Amino acid sequence: MDLYSEIILDYYKNPRNKEKQADAQAHAIEHNPSCGDIIEIFLHFDGAGKVDKATYEGNGCAISQAATSMLTEELPGKSKEEIANLDNQLIYDLLGVPISPGRVKCALLGLVAVSSAINNLKP
Amino acid sequence: MLDAKKLKSQFPILKREIKGKALVYLDNAATTQKPHSVIKALTDYYENINANVHRGIHTLSEEATEEYEQTRNAVAEFINAKEEEIVFTRNTTESVNLIARSWGDKYLKEGDVIVVSALEHHSNLVPWQTLAKRSGAMLHMLEPGDYRLPAQTKLVAITSMSNVTGEKPDLKTVVANARALKALVFVDAAQSVGHEKTDVQELDCDFLAFSAHKMLGPTGVGVLYAKSEILKNIEPYQYGGGMIKVVEDLSSTWADIPGKFEAGTPNIADVIAFRKALEFLTEIGLENIQAHEKMLHEYAVEKFSTHPEVTLYTSPGSPVISFTLDCAHPHDIASVFNEEGVAIRAGHHCCQPLMRRLKVPATARISFYLYNTTEDIDRAEIALKKVISIFK
Numbered sequence: 001m002d003l004y005s006e007i008i009l010d011y012y013k014n015p016r017n018k019e020k021q022a023d024a025q026a027h028a029i030e031h032n033p034s035c036g037d038i039i040e041i042f043l044h045f046d047g048a049g050k051v052d053k054a055t056y057e058g059n060g061c062a063i064s065q066a067a068t069s070m071l072t073e074e075l076p077g078k079s080k081e082e083i084a085n086l087d088n089q090l091i092y093d094l095l096g097v098p099i100s101p102g103r104v105k106c107a108l109l110g111l112v113a114v115s116s117a118i119n120n121l122k123p
Numbered sequence: 124m125l126d127a128k129k130l131k132s133q134f135p136i137l138k139r140e141i142k143g144k145a146l147v148y149l150d151n152a153a154t155t156q157k158p159h160s161v162i163k164a165l166t167d168y169y170e171n172i173n174a175n176v177h178r179g180i181h182t183l184s185e186e187a188t189e190e191y192e193q194t195r196n197a198v199a200e201f202i203n204a205k206e207e208e209i210v211f212t213r214n215t216t217e218s219v220n221l222i223a224r225s226w227g228d229k230y231l232k233e234g235d236v237i238v239v240s241a242l243e244h245h246s247n248l249v250p251w252q253t254l255a256k257r258s259g260a261m262l263h264m265l266e267p268g269d270y271r272l273p274a275q276t277k278l279v280a281i282t283s284m285s286n287v288t289g290e291k292p293d294l295k296t297v298v299a300n301a302r303a304l305k306a307l308v309f310v311d312a313a314q315s316v317g318h319e320k321t322d323v324q325e326l327d328c329d330f331l332a333f334s335a336h337k338m339l340g341p342t343g344v345g346v347l348y349a350k351s352e353i354l355k356n357i358e359p360y361q362y363g364g365g366m367i368k369v370v371e372d373l374s375s376t377w378a379d380i381p382g383k384f385e386a387g388t389p390n391i392a393d394v395i396a397f398r399k400a401l402e403f404l405t406e407i408g409l410e411n412i413q414a415h416e417k418m419l420h421e422y423a424v425e426k427f428s429t430h431p432e433v434t435l436y437t438s439p440g441s442p443v444i445s446f447t448l449d450c451a452h453p454h455d456i457a458s459v460f461n462e463e464g465v466a467i468r469a470g471h472h473c474c475q476p477l478m479r480r481l482k483v484p485a486t487a488r489i490s491f492y493l494y495n496t497t498e499d500i501d502r503a504e505i506a507l508k509k510v511i512s513i514f515k
Contacts, residue, residue, distance in 0.1 A: 003458055004513050034470050035454045036484025060484070061452035062514070106454060 068110025144464030218332035233259030289441025
């Protein structure tokens with residue numbers, strides 16, 4: 001079937017960047033209340049204000065977990081302004097499969113958590 | 124025994140294909156499909172009778188009123204109540220809110236206890252949580268199987284059947300224990316009324332609520348049963364047209380029950396069409412529906428249990444089976460089932476307290492009705508094998 005491509009299943013079964021960071025400057029937790037999915041985001045910035053390490057913790061469906069894992073690979077090198085401007089389309093492009101309306105919240109949960117983490121940063 | 128295959132042909136939607144495969148509908152605990160007779164009653168109403176009910180002198184209004192009230196009569200007969208004890212609402216949730224406001228706000232005070240069970244759907248929990256906050260009463264949650272009530276209990280609000288596990292609390296014991304404390308009993312019967320016989324006299328509950336759409340009827344019609352002595356003594360829930368007796372400049376008096384609880388133009392068309400659903404169920408016989416669902420339950424449990432990856436959460440013979448897989452999240456399970464043309468539900472099913480007790484964030488759920496067949500279960504098992512092959 002289309003939705004569970006090999007790459008999505010690979011990120012789900014072998015997650016990248018799935019670890020906590022005690023010294024992260026930006027942090028947020030987001031839930032998807034309809035299914036209990038949970039994503040916790042940790043962003044660490046270098047001296048120039050760019051992300052040098054992005055990680056996550058969480059559990060939930062293959063779509064939310066794989067999308068978040070893929071997203072953490074995209075963040076290093078980006079400033080908080082660049083991250084704040086990330087578009088939903090990035091997630092759809094990373095997943096590379098059609099996302100039905102019922103699964104949009106799953107797909108975007110990690111990006112929502114990343115946005116929250118940036119918003120939680122003290123100015 | 125009923126002939127599910129033959130019955131299926133009376134439900135137009137079940138001829139649909141999803142993803143190129145014949146639809147298998149196993150999400151009946153959320154809402155059931157509608158037979159042709161119910162759909163036809165809706166168009167018949169709008170094409171031939173449409174008029175506002177009550178107070179109309181012209182023929183259409185008289186006919187609409189007659190049909191509307193005939194459904195009230197049919198509902199009363201269906202659960203062995205009196206007509207004046209049947210209030211039409213939008214859904215079960217509104218029936219709960221009506222009593223939480225109209226009864227709860229009048230009688231509950233600090234020191235009183237409202238009892239709910241851990242099986243409750245949020246609709247039979249959140250209105251009582253907020254009533255407790257307004258009134259200063261305490262809310263007490265019973266663990267499954269525990270029916271001991273605190274001495275200050277004034278109301279027990281409890282489901283007749285869990286929409287997650289199909290578990291049926293022992294309502295006889297609940298009512299007996301409540302009576303001993305002079306407490307009242309509110310039964311959320313949304314999951315059971317269309318599946319097994321309900322007799323409010325025999326049960327002796329004070330309130331009972333359910334929705335037409337979970338028993339072949341249209342959406343937008345809920346039923347509240349309440350003993351007439353209680354309905355007479357509580358205030359209306361909403362105010363406006365239709366529910367008054369005399370309107371003075373500065374104050375008004377209320378219509379007799381049940382009219383005083385039906386403010387504004389009611390959902391006439393859907394109420395009228397609901398009668399066709401009741402006729403459909405009566406013709407088949409609830410005892411035959413129950414026996415058919417028991418057969419499907421046993422068949423499905425046997426099939427699903429052969430897969431060691433599966434954990435089942437269900438009750439013997441019930442039309443509801445929740446399950447989880449050790450290798451896939453419920454949302455992923457439901458997505459793969461959908462690819463196979465099998466409609467199931469995944470999530471917390473509006474039962475977060477129960478999810479915590481089952482120690483799962485969510486479950487996948489199949490739920491049957493009279494038109495489901497063993498072939499439907501076979502299709503579900505094919506989908507299940509597909510999930511396991513993808514995620515294992």
